[in-house]
Structures are given as C-alpha cells and as structure tokens.
Amino acid sequence: MRAILQYFSLLATTLLLATTAAAQPQTLRVGPEEDYPSIAAALSAADSGDVVEIHAGTYYEHGLVVDKPLYIRGIGYPVLDAQEQGEILTIIAHDVTVEGLQLQNVGVSYLKDHAGIRVRQRSRAVIRNNRLVNTFFGIYLERVHEAVIENNELSGVLRDEASSGNGIHAWHCEKLDIRDNWVTGHRDGIYFEFVDNSKIVGNESVGNQRYGLHFMFSNHDEYHHNRFADNGAGVAVMFSKFINMWENTFEHNWGRAAYGLLLKEIYDTRIEDNHFIQNTIGINIEGSTRIVYQRNEFRRNGWAIKMAGGCLDNDITANNFRSNTLDLVVNSNVNNNTFTGNYWSEYNGYDLDRDGTGDVPYRPVKLFSYILDQTPEAIVLLRSFFVSLMNFSEKVSPVFTPADVLDHQPSMQPLSL
Amino acid sequence: MLKILKYSTYDLLRSRWAYLYLAFFLLFSGGLLYLSGDVSKVVISLMNVILILCPLIATMFGVMYYYNSREFTELLLAQPIRRRTIFWGQYLGLAISLSVSLVIGIGIPFVAYGILHGPETWNFFTLISNGVLLTFIFSGLAFLIGLKNENKIRGFGLAIVLWLFFAVVYDGLFLLSLILFKEYPLEGFSLAATVLNPIDLSRIMILLKLDISALMGYTGAVFQKFLGTALGMGLSLLTLALWTGLPVWTIQRAAKQKDF
Numbered sequence: 001m002r003a004i005l006q007y008f009s010l011l012a013t014t015l016l017l018a019t020t021a022a023a024q025p026q027t028l029r030v031g032p033e034e035d036y037p038s039i040a041a042a043l044s045a046a047d048s049g050d051v052v053e054i055h056a057g058t059y060y061e062h063g064l065v066v067d068k069p070l071y072i073r074g075i076g077y078p079v080l081d082a083q084e085q086g087e088i089l090t091i092i093a094h095d096v097t098v099e100g101l102q103l104q105n106v107g108v109s110y111l112k113d114h115a116g117i118r119v120r121q122r123s124r125a126v127i128r129n130n131r132l133v134n135t136f137f138g139i140y141l142e143r144v145h146e147a148v149i150e151n152n153e154l155s156g157v158l159r160d161e162a163s164s165g166n167g168i169h170a171w172h173c174e175k176l177d178i179r180d181n182w183v184t185g186h187r188d189g190i191y192f193e194f195v196d197n198s199k200i201v202g203n204e205s206v207g208n209q210r211y212g213l214h215f216m217f218s219n220h221d222e223y224h225h226n227r228f229a230d231n232g233a234g235v236a237v238m239f240s241k242f243i244n245m246w247e248n249t250f251e252h253n254w255g256r257a258a259y260g261l262l263l264k265e266i267y268d269t270r271i272e273d274n275h276f277i278q279n280t281i282g283i284n285i286e287g288s289t290r291i292v293y294q295r296n297e298f299r300r301n302g303w304a305i306k307m308a309g310g311c312l313d314n315d316i317t318a319n320n321f322r323s324n325t326l327d328l329v330v331n332s333n334v335n336n337n338t339f340t341g342n343y344w345s346e347y348n349g350y351d352l353d354r355d356g357t358g359d360v361p362y363r364p365v366k367l368f369s370y371i372l373d374q375t376p377e378a379i380v381l382l383r384s385f386f387v388s389l390m391n392f393s394e395k396v397s398p399v400f401t402p403a404d405v406l407d408h409q410p411s412m413q414p415l416s417l
Numbered sequence: 418m419l420k421i422l423k424y425s426t427y428d429l430l431r432s433r434w435a436y437l438y439l440a441f442f443l444l445f446s447g448g449l450l451y452l453s454g455d456v457s458k459v460v461i462s463l464m465n466v467i468l469i470l471c472p473l474i475a476t477m478f479g480v481m482y483y484y485n486s487r488e489f490t491e492l493l494l495a496q497p498i499r500r501r502t503i504f505w506g507q508y509l510g511l512a513i514s515l516s517v518s519l520v521i522g523i524g525i526p527f528v529a530y531g532i533l534h535g536p537e538t539w540n541f542f543t544l545i546s547n548g549v550l551l552t553f554i555f556s557g558l559a560f561l562i563g564l565k566n567e568n569k570i571r572g573f574g575l576a577i578v579l580w581l582f583f584a585v586v587y588d589g590l591f592l593l594s595l596i597l598f599k600e601y602p603l604e605g606f607s608l609a610a611t612v613l614n615p616i617d618l619s620r621i622m623i624l625l626k627l628d629i630s631a632l633m634g635y636t637g638a639v640f641q642k643f644l645g646t647a648l649g650m651g652l653s654l655l656t657l658a659l660w661t662g663l664p665v666w667t668i669q670r671a672a673k674q675k676d677f
Contacts, residue, residue, distance in 0.1 A: 254631050256638055280631050302632040325632060375595050377603040379633045380611055380640070383461065384620060385469050386588035 025071075031055030031078075039064055039080070046070055054078040054101065062106075066091045074100035077131065082106050088135075091119045097126040104133040108163045115140035115165070116154075119147060127152060137165035138186065146175045156185035161209055166191040170198075178203060188214040189231065196220050203227075211236045212253075215243070224248060228260070234279060236262040237269075246272040250279060259284040260301070266291065273417065275299070281306050282324070289313055297417050298324055303369075307331065317341055320414050321364070325382075328364035330405055331373045339364065339407040343414045351412045362410040365401045367394035421493070421506030422513075429482065429514040438474060438515065442522025450530050456537040457627055460544055463523065464623050467548045468616055472555040473580050475515055479559025480576040482511055484569050494677055504560070504672045508665065512556045516549045523548070540626045547619040550657050554615050555580070557664030564671045587614050604639045611640075612653055615660045622653070 028042045028050055029035050036042040039061050042052050048068040056076035062085050066072070070093070077100060082088050084107030089098065096119075103116040116135035119125045123145040130152045132138045138154040141147055154167045167183035169191045170176055176198035183189040189205030189212045192198070200223035205212035212228030215221070215237040222244040228235050234253035237243060243266065250260030260279035263269075266288040275297045276282035282301040285291075289312045296319045298304035304324040305316075314337040321327045322345040330337075341357065349360035368387050371378050381387050394401060429435055445466065449459045486507065493503050523545060532541050559576055566572040591610050595603055611617045621640060624630055630637050643649035 254628065256631055256634050258631070302629075325629070371592070371596065375599040375603075376634065377599075377607050377636050378592055378595050379636050380607045380617075380621065381588055381592055382624065382629075382633065383465060384588050384617070385465070386585050386592065388465075389585065390589075390592075 025049045025051055027051045027053055029053045029055065030059075032057055043070070062086050062088050064089050066093055066096050068093050069095040071097045072099065072101070073097075074102070074130075077102045079104060084108075086112075087114045087116075087118060089117045091117065091125055092122060094122045095124045096122070097128070098130060099126075099128045100130065102131040102133065103135060106135040106137075108136050108159070108165075110163070113137050113140060113165060113169075115169070118142070119144045123147075126150070135165070137169050138167040138183070139169070141168075141170040141173050141176065144170070144173045144176070147173070147177070149176065149178045149181060151180045152182075154181065154183045154186065158185050158207075158209060161187055164209055166214075167205070167208070170195045173198065177201075182206075183212075184208065188212075189228070190214070192216065192218045192221070194218060199223070201225055204229075206230055208232065213237075215240055219243075222246075227251065228253065230254075231258075233258045233262065234260045236264070237266055238262070238264040239266075241267045241269070243269045244272075245270070245274060247274065249275045249277070250282070251275070251277045253279045255280060259306075262286075263288045263291070270294070271296065275417075276301055276304070284308075285311050285314075287311065291315070292317070294318055295415070295417050296320070298322065298327075300324065302326065303329055305329070307337075312336060314338075315340075318411075318415055319343070320417060321345060322414065326366060326369040326372075328405070329369045329373050330365055330402060335402055335404050337405075339405070341409050341411055342407055343411040344407065345414075347410045347412075349410065356412055357409040358412055361406040361408045363395070363398060363401060363406060365405050366391045367400055370401050418502040418506045421498075421503060422510050425486070425507050425510030426514050428486075429510060430517070434478065435514055435518050439518040439522045442519060443525060446523045447526035450526050456530070456532065456535065457540070460537065460540050460623070460627060461629065464544060464620065467519075467544065467551070468620055469584060471519065471548050471551040472584060472616060475512075475552045475555035476559045476562075476576045476580045477573075478515065479511055479556040480563050480572050483507075483560055483563030484572065491677060500672045501669050504564075504668055505665075508557060508560050508668060511560070512553045515552045515556060519548050519552060520545060540623070543623055543626050547623060550661065551615060551619060554657070554660045554664070557661060557668065561664045561668050561671065564668060564675060583614055583616050588617065591617075604636060607636065608640065608643055612656050615657060618653055618656065 028046050030039050030042045034055060039054060039059055043064060043066060046052055051071045051073060054074045056078050058079040058081055060081050060083055062082035079102045080088050081104050084105050086107060088103045088106060098117060106114045106116055115137035116132040116139060117127055118140040121143040125144060125147040127139055128150045132154045134157050139149055149168060156164060164187040166188040167186040167190060168178060172194045174196050176195060179201040181203045183205045184207045187209050189208040190200060191214045193216045195218040198221045202225045204227045206229050208231045210232045212231040213235040217239050219241045224246045227249045229251040231253050234250050253260050259281035260276045261283045264286045268290045270292045272294045278300045280302045282298045282304040285307045287309045291314045293316045299322045301324045304321050304327045306329045308331050316339045318341045320343045327344060344362050344364060347358060347362045349358035351358050368391050446463055449462055453459055527541055532538055558579060562572050562575045611621055625641055625644060644653060
C-alpha cells in the first residue's frame with residue numbers, strides 16, 4: 001500500500017514537473033545569425049506562450065499567421081516587407097502581443113482589404129510601438145474583444161480615395177483601447193463601425209484623405225485628448241449614441257466640403273473642452289438630439305456651428321466664439337436649443353450691472369447666414385459692403401432671423417478655457 | 418499730352434487731398450499690419466476699404482477736380498492743342514496721381530513688413546492692381562459725368578448715385594434676384610452679374626486668391642473654375658479693360674462735340 005502511494009506521488013511529481021517545464025516560455029530568436037532565419041519558421045516552431053524575438057534586418061515575408069498565444073517582439077525595429085503582395089500578420093489566437101516591428105508595402109487590392117496586422121475574432125490582442133509604412137489598411141480588427149492598440153506610427157501613401165485603406169480599422173469590436181497612435185496618409189485615420197465601450201485617447205490623426213476619425217453605429221464610446229488636423233473632413237460621428245468627446249483639437253480641416261466635426265443622427269452625447277480652430281465648418285450638425293456643448297473654443301472658423309434638419313434639445317453653454325466668419329446657421333424656425341453664457345466676439349452689448357454677462361441678448365444668427373441657408377449662391381456676396389449694411393440693420397431691428405435663437409446671458413469677457 | 422499730364426499730375430500731387438489720401442492709407446495699412454501681423458487678414462480688411470474707398474474717392478474727387486479746373490481747361494482750349502490731348506492728359510493726371518497715393522500708401526508698410534519675400538506677394542499685387550484699376554474706372558466715369566453736366570450740383574448728385582449704385586444698390590438687386598429665382602440654377606447668372614460690376618469682380622478676384630475662398634463652397638468652385646481658365650480670366654480682364662476704356666472713349670467723343 002505504502003509502495004503504491006509512493007509510486008503515485010512520484011508519478012504526480014514528475015507529471016507536475018513535466019507540465020511546468022512545458023509551460024516555461026521559450027524564446028525563439030529570428031535573425032540572419034540566429035536559430036531561425038525566417039519568421040514563418042519560428043512561428044510554426046513556437047508553442048503557446050512563447051516569445052518570438054525578431055532581430056533587426058529585413059524580412060521579405062507575408063501571409064504570416066499567428067495561431068497561438070505568442071509574444072512577438074522586435075529588437076531594433078526589424079522590417080517586414082510584403083513587397084506589395086498581401087497581408088503581413090494575421091492573428092487568429094487569443095492573447096497575442098505584437099511589439100516593435102516595422103511592417104511595410106502591403107500593396108493595394110481591390111478585392112481584399114489587406115492589412116499590416118489583422119486580428120480576427122479573438123480577444124486581448126496588444127499591438128504596441130510598431131511602425132506601419134505604406135500598408136493598405138494599417139491595423140484591422142474584426143470581431144475583437146479587449147484589444148490595446150498603443151503608440152503605433154501609421155503612415156500611408158496618399159492615393160485616391162478608392163485605392164486607400166484606413167489606418168486603424170475596427171469592425172464589430174468591443175472594449176478597445178486605442179491610444180497615442182499617430183496616423184497619416186490613409187483614407188480614414190481611425191475607423192469605427194459597430195464598436196462599443198471603447199476608448200480613443202491621445203491619438204494624432206493628420207493629413208488623411210477623408211476623415212481623421214470615422215465613427216458609425218458605435219455606442220458608449222469616448223474619445224479625448226486627440227488631435228485631428230488637415231484631414232479631408234475632420235471627424236465624422238454618425239448614427240451613434242452615448243459618445244463623449246472631450247479635450248480634442250480639431251484644427252485646420254479646411255476645404256470646400258470640410259468640417260472639424262460632423263454629427264449625424266447622434267443622441268445623448270457630451271462635447272466638452274474641445275478646440276475647433278480654422279475649420280471651414282467647426283461643427284456640422286444634422287438631426288442630432290440631446291447633445292451638450294460646453295466650454296469649447298471656436299476660433300477663426302468659417303462657420304462655427306451649422307445646424308441642419310431637426311436638431312432638438314441641444315444645450316450650448318459657456319463656449320468661446322472668436323473671430324468666426326459666421327457663428328451659427330440654423331435652418332429651422334422651430335428651435336428649442338438653448339444658448340447660455342457663451343462668449344461671442346461679435347457681441348457689442350453693454351453690462352450696466354457689472355455682473356459679467358451682457359444685459360442685451362445676443363443673436364448669433366446673422367441675416368446673411370439666414371439668407372445663405374436659403375440661397376447658397378448668395379455666398380458670392382461674401383464680405384461685400386451691402387451685406388455688412390444688411391447685417392447691421394437686421395441686428396438693430398430683427399425681422400427675418402429666428403427670434404428664439406438667443407443667448408440671454410452672453411459673457412462679456414472671453415472664458416478661460 | 419505729356420505736358421498737360423505733367424501739369425495736372427503735379428497740380429494734384431501738390432494739393433492737400435493727395436497727401437491726405439496717402440496719409441490715410443499709410444496709417445491704415447501700417448496700423449493693421451502692426452496690430453494683427455497676419456498678412457492674409459490684413460489683405461481682407463484692406464480689401465473692404467479699397468473696394469469702398471477707391472471708387473468713392475475717385476468719383477467724388479474726379480468730379481470735383483473737373484469742375485475746379487474748368488477755367489484752366491478753357492484756357493487750354495484757346496490754345497492750338499487737340500481736344501483729345503487735353504482731356505486725356507487731365508484724366509490720366511487725375512487717375513495716376515490717385516493711384517500713386519494708393520500704391521505708395523499701401524506699398525510702403527507692406528514692403529517694410531517684407532511682403533516681397535513672403536508667400537503672400539501675389540495676394541498683395543492682386544489687391545493693389547485691383548485698387549488701381551478701380552481708380553482708373555471710376556475717375557473716368559467721374560470725368561464723363563463732369564463733361565456731360567454743366568450744372569455742378571447735378572454732377573455731384575450723379576456722381577454720388579453712381580458710386581452708391583455700384584457699391585451698394587447693385588449688390589442689393591443681385592441678392593434680391595438670387596432669392597427670387599432660387600429655384601433655378603444660378604451659377605451662370607451670378608457669374609455674369611459679378612463680372613458686370615467692377616467692384617464685385619475685384620472682390621471675387623481677391624477673395625479667390627485667399628484662404629477664405631474655401632467658404633464659398635460649390636459656387637466658389639464654379640468661380641474658381643471659370644477664373645482659372647484662360648477664357649474666364651481673359652473675359653474678366655476684358656470686362657475690366659472695357660470698364661476702363663469705355664468711359665475714356667466716351668470722354669473723347671463728348672469732348673469733341675461739346676460746345677464750351
């Protein structure tokens with residue numbers, strides 16, 4: 001009996017030892033002078049939980065599939081060049097980390113959305129500190145949970161809109177954390193479709209063809225501390241609910257059909273502490289309801305805010321409107337949006353009781369912007385003497401402009417934001 | 418003709434008005450540049466001033482000068498000089514002296530600011546050349562009014578109406594017709610209407626050169642396309658030339674037939 005027990009305990013110990021030995025992560029080194037000359041060889045030799053260390057050099061490989069949990073680490077930015085022949089890394093396992101690689105030249109395809117790195121239907125991917133150069137799509141996430149995309153540099157090559165891909169493309173995902181990336185030269189810098197409960201923080205999306213950030217059918221997301229500049233049209237947020245955006249900068253999205261931020265069919269959203277500087281249209285709002293705009297800075301835009309089509313219950317409080325060509329365009333006569341305590345640089349009322357708010361309400365809609373909304377061609381009279389005269393006389397005695405679009409407590413001094 | 422031109426130019430340049438005009442532009446553009454430092458913005462502010470002031474000063478000053486120098490004109494007419502030469506000389510003297518005030522008044526602050534080495538040089542030249550063209554056009558029209566009207570009050574009245582029409586009323590009618598016919602495609606109409614008024618045409622030519630043209634959306638794109646082609650640019654330059662040439666030609670004809 002004792003012998004049997006001893007035997008079993010020995011067996012148990014050996015088994016335990018064996019399993020721990022197997023779980024001990026191996027490091028597989030890839031490089032011209034290392035164990036594995038190619039990444040593909042290392043990936044197929046690796047076991048779950050291993051570290052694949054890729055040393056500096058250029059690897060002409062594509063179609064690499066990661067099908068087990070691995071930690072793939074580049075040392076000194078090894079270059080993975082697909083030579084325009086297709087996708088480089090496809091991740092189809094949970095818990096994969098990719099770090100410190102340079103992926104380049106994926107090549108345009110009109111049939112497949114080839115990407116630098118694609119994560120497919122798996123959780124907890126971490127993609128960190130990579131450089132993606134001339135990848136058609138940069139990082140492509142489809143049906144992914146809890147991924148972290150951090151500190152990557154994505155630079156595409158500007159082509160026409162049809163043959164460019166998106167920088168970071170997410171489709172049907174949840175709990176993504178996208179932070180501190182730098183995206184340029186793509187169609188959309190960051191693209192979200194059916195992505196819920198996610199964060200976009202501290203990214204810089206500059207010089208993309210269409211949108212800096214494109215947001216569709218995605219709810220309960222937040223984005224803050226990002227910068228969107230010189231994109232075709234800034235940021236588009238469409239058909240989404242419960243989005244919070246704060247402390248972003250929308251800068252110099254300037255062109256005939258450009259805007260800083262487009263809101264289309266958005267509900268229950270807060271837009272706070274953002275800077276809108278030198279955009280053709282600061283915020284273009286279509287059919288968006290229950291939105292709070294607070295403490296935003298609108299400076300030197302063509303139109304600061306342009307509202308069209310059934311925008312109800314919007315609350316515009318304590319923003320700065322400085323040196324915009326036109327502060328506000330509202331195209332409906334029924335209006336229950338509230339404007340309170342904003343600073344308008346064109347306000348020239350007085351403050352007799354010295355409480356910091358003007359005693360005369362300010363009318364942000366000028367006659368010319370009202371006319372422009374009816375007849376867009378009237379823009380040819382922009383900055384003509386007649387238009388200034390007309391605006392002045394309308395200001396003195398309003399007849400045409402909507403009577404209920406008023407700021408009853410305009411701030412006398414610019415708010416410090 | 419050169420002699421007469423010289424006389425009237427000197428005569429005008431000696432007068433207080435020319436200096437006042439010069440000083441105004443010097444102070445204004447210098448002040449704007451000093452306060453804002455953003456050349457593009459200064460060009461826009463100056464554009465507003467030039468588009469109103471150049472035609473106004475040219476018409477009023479032109480009519481005034483014509484009536485004031487009437488005795489001198491009669492004296493000249495008694496000499497064996499061709500009538501064309503006399504009126505050409507006087508007209509050019511007026512237009513040139515006003516233009517000199519404008520160019521120097523705006524030029525000095527901008528050149529001192531270093532515009533000639535900046536990226537905005539072309540915007541600046543568009544501004545100046547439009548100002549000069551407007552001066553030539555409106556002083557021609559003013560001379561014509563003077564020639565056609567012996568009655569000074571009537572002449573001044575007409576000059577004011579002329580300026581008011583082109584600077585204000587025309588745009589009002591333009592806007593009104595845009596609103597009335599908004600159901601129709603209006604790009605062609607607004608192009609034509611703009612080209613026909615020298616003040617509007619100058620404004621558009623300056624605006625399209627600046628960043629602000631992005632605000633003009635689709636209509637702006639139509640204008641840009643039109644003015645970008647050789648035909649469009651040629652047509653608008655031709656209109657401006659016609660606006661300058663037509664009054665001068667009519668002055669010549671009227672002067673020939675007029676019984677002094």
